[in-house]
Amino acid sequence: MCGRFSFVMEDALIRERFGIRVQTDIYKARYNCAPTQNLAVIAGEDSERLQFFRWGLIPYWAKDAAIGNKLINARGETVAEKPSFRNAFKNRRCLVPATGFFEWRADRVKTPFNIRMKNGEPFAFAGLWDKWVSNDGEAINSFTIITTIPNELTSPIHDRMPVILHREDEGRWISSKFDFGLSSLLKPYPAELMEAYQVSTLVNISKNDIPAVLERSGLF
Secondary structure (H helix, E strand, O other), X not given: OOXXXXXXXXXXXXXXXXXXXXXXXXXXXXXXXXXXXXXXXXXXXXXXXXXXXXXXXXXXXXXXXXXXXXXXXXXXXXXXXXXXXXXXXXXXXXXXXXXXXXXXXXXXXXXXXXXXXXXXXXXXXXXXEEEEEOOOOOEEEEEEEEEEOOOOOOOOOOOOEEOEOOHHHHHHXXXXXXXXXXXXXXXXXXXXXEEEEEEOHHHHOOOOOOHHXXXXXXXX
């Protein structure tokens, strides 16, 4: 699964990398992004600006927003068929920009790792989003991150990893035109382009949204 990630970039670099507008009064560096928080996404309906959706997909048909707490991830193998995700997969795909993600290895105690690109560059998870409206008219835009089987780097840490899109596939993923070949993008990212290192248990607490959660505390 993917339950925590970081997105730490300067506004100018976000604009350069993703070709979008950034409102500097809204965006701030996030070192420890966690479920239920409003986080940066690039959605297909308005792909020229950074938006902020709640992490944990609430399907448009849901009776209660609490379902989103269970839908922070969607399995790539079944995303086209599952009732919670199939409509969003066809119509509402998004990019979730990141500079790294955290995963925990189940040792005698759970050991956290930061996983990122070797070259330190940002990337985008494949995401889905939906718009839910409560009985009293409150609208919530929310998203989920798609996962797949792990690559050779991440498999010793966890049995799932988030789908990271190749840069040349990002535009295709959020295009308004659906094509059945999109499922072929939901695969592990090449391990040789990534690195992992152990971090402290500071990351275990979502309130610790500080640079220290990214510091190395061991080798891998």
